[in-house]
Amino acid sequence: MMESDRAERYRTRMQRKKVVIDEAIASADREQGLLLVLTGNGKGKSSSAFGMLARALGHGMRVGVAQFIKGRTDTGEEAFFSKQDNVIWHVLGEGFTWDTQNLERDTETAQRGWTIVQEMLCDPSINLIVLDELTYPLKFGWLDTFTVLNDLKNRSPMQHVVITGRGAPTALYEIADTVTEMVDIKHAFRAGIQAQKGIDL
Amino acid sequence: MMESDRAERYRTRMQRKKVVIDEAIASADREQGLLLVLTGNGKGKSSSAFGMLARALGHGMRVGVAQFIKGRTDTGEEAFFSKQDNVIWHVLGEGFTWDTQNLERDTETAQRGWTIVQEMLCDPSINLIVLDELTYPLKFGWLDTFTVLNDLKNRSPMQHVVITGRGAPTALYEIADTVTEMVDIKHAFRAGIQAQKGIDL
Numbered sequence: 001m002m003e004s005d006r007a008e009r010y011r012t013r014m015q016r017k018k019v020v021i022d023e024a025i026a027s028a029d030r031e032q033g034l035l036l037v038l039t040g041n042g043k044g045k046s047s048s049a050f051g052m053l054a055r056a057l058g059h060g061m062r063v064g065v066a067q068f069i070k071g072r073t074d075t076g077e078e079a080f081f082s083k084q085d086n087v088i089w090h091v092l093g094e095g096f097t098w099d100t101q102n103l104e105r106d107t108e109t110a111q112r113g114w115t116i117v118q119e120m121l122c123d124p125s126i127n128l129i130v131l132d133e134l135t136y137p138l139k140f141g142w143l144d145t146f147t148v149l150n151d152l153k154n155r156s157p158m159q160h161v162v163i164t165g166r167g168a169p170t171a172l173y174e175i176a177d178t179v180t181e182m183v184d185i186k187h188a189f190r191a192g193i194q195a196q197k198g199i200d201l
Numbered sequence: 202m203m204e205s206d207r208a209e210r211y212r213t214r215m216q217r218k219k220v221v222i223d224e225a226i227a228s229a230d231r232e233q234g235l236l237l238v239l240t241g242n243g244k245g246k247s248s249s250a251f252g253m254l255a256r257a258l259g260h261g262m263r264v265g266v267a268q269f270i271k272g273r274t275d276t277g278e279e280a281f282f283s284k285q286d287n288v289i290w291h292v293l294g295e296g297f298t299w300d301t302q303n304l305e306r307d308t309e310t311a312q313r314g315w316t317i318v319q320e321m322l323c324d325p326s327i328n329l330i331v332l333d334e335l336t337y338p339l340k341f342g343w344l345d346t347f348t349v350l351n352d353l354k355n356r357s358p359m360q361h362v363v364i365t366g367r368g369a370p371t372a373l374y375e376i377a378d379t380v381t382e383m384v385d386i387k388h389a390f391r392a393g394i395q396a397q398k399g400i401d402l
Contacts, residue, residue, distance in 0.1 A: 010304045010341075030394045038245055042381035043237070047252030048245035051278070054255055055248065056399030058277030076256030103211040128399050140211075160400055177389035180243035188378035193231045198257030198329050199361055 033159040034177045035152060039135065039168035042182030043200070049130040049162040050077050053087075056160075061127035062086045064120045068113060068165075069093040069133040075201050088126070090116055093133070103141075110142035117151070124156035135165030138172075145169055234360040235378045236353060240336060240369035243383030244401070250331040250363040251278050254288075257361075262328035263287045265321045269314060269366075270294040270334040276402050289327070291317055294334070304342075311343035318352070325357035336366030339373075346370055 036052075038045040053063050063086060067078075070093050082089040092113030094106075114137075120126050137143040149171055152161060163172065173179050188196075195201055237253075239246040254264050264287060268279075271294050283290040293314030295307075315338075321327050338344040350372055353362060364373065374380050389397075396402055 007304050030392075031397065032394060034389050034394065034397060034400055036244070036400065040384070042383075043379055044239055044245060044249035044381045044383070047256065048249035049252065050255050051248030051251030051253075052400055054251050054281045055277030055402065058279065058281030059398045059402075061399050076259030077252070078259070080255045080259030103208050160397065173386065176387060177392065177394065178244055179386040180245045181384040181386055182243075182245070183241070183382040183384055185374065185380040185382055186377060188235050188237075191231075191378065193233060193235065193378065196232065196235060196361065197260045198262050199235055199237065199253055201256065201260075 031158075032177075033155070033157055033161070035175060036160070036162045036178045036180075037168050037172055037176040038162065038164045038180050038182065039166060040181035040183055041166055042184035043187060044182045045164040045166075046077075046132050048180075048182075049132060049164050050081070052128065052160075052162055053081060053130060056128040057084060057086060060086075062088075062125055063128045063130070064088040064090075064126045065130045065132065066090045066092050066113060066117050066120070066134075067132040068110065068137050076198060088120070092116065106140065107142045110137040113137075114143055114148070114151075121151055121155040121159070121161075124159065126156075126159065128160040128162070131161065131163045133165040134163045135168045135172075138169055139167050145171060149175060232359075233378075234356070234358055234362070236376060237361070237363045237379045237381075238369050238373055238377040239363065239365045239381050239383065240367060241382035241384055242367055243385035244388060245383045246365040246367075247278075247333050249381075250333060250365050251282070253329065253361075253363055254282060254331060257329040258285060258287060261287075263289075263326055264329045264331070265289040265291075265327045266331045266333065267291045267293050267314060267318050267321070267335075268333040269311065269338050277399060289321070293317065307341065308343045311338040314338075315344055315349070315352075322352055322356040322360070322362075325360065327357075327360065329361040329363070332362065332364045334366040335364045336369045336373075339370055340368050346372060350376055 038048050056063050070091060078089060078091065081087050094109055117131060120129050138145050138148065153175060155161065239249050257264050268291065271292060279290060279292065282288050295310055318332060321330050339346050339349065354376060356362065
């Protein structure tokens, strides 16, 4: 192939991309608070939510986080973000409470947590809220899905909310603006590599 | 159903989960630098990489970032992370160069960028490197895939590398420890909502 042919084909290919993308940009003109759901079995759900936190902080926004399952407060994300300005950080879980396996206690813990989230959802000064691993309290019946969906729908209109966790209920897909399923193609864990600081913790 | 039956079934279900997870944890005992690939068309690839940056910084690690396509330096992530300690941030792209559509120039820009990455890959004091949107220079032929894979394989052994972008080449899947495909189930963009600060930028 002649060098000039290659350059020409390259120009045509890029030009085609440009037209498609420009058209999409021109037609997307609304701004509103978004509800994002990051679900699926693959790695990257919580970390993606934390990346959005960083972006929001970079734009001078105020952010809130509620972690529903993690009971530990020694994660990298908590150590890092809770010392930043404009961050409200709640660790609401007690871990999966293997030792108690007590439905009543798990329900109480989750519902106490949701009360805190309800306050954040009514506070328009919080621009982005991450509800980390919220899908589990819904799945295990610790929280009432109808109440949660209703509170999400009635939140401050310009507020962004990011929900993470496996097995998001279909009703959450329906009210979300953006849904990504993280598909686990390959995971280091299955090759016998333990959870690594900075990557998983 | 009797309340005691419900509590009992809950205990059994949780106990079964505990056994599965404990066994997996016991068998995963290696530590090593991981290569992660975050690909697919869904939202969350770059943000997930930035979330891992935050986790790593929370553990006192040193991190490096190379952004291959983005030419702009007004993103939330750049504003936020580049003012943190222990962060090296390189914006290497010039955007998709729609205006030039010049293969030679794009190739030169990408290869100049890769030289900078090569230095980071040889520096064991950098614990985590994000190569944001590296898949595009590979896909468009700006960088030689063989050279890139080789440099990745020969990097400092405890270094974690996270690569983002659509359409990661199969060869990258093969050498990666963890691969997640972000599947786009729903995207606000298609409902006419423009890219939002804190979420997409």
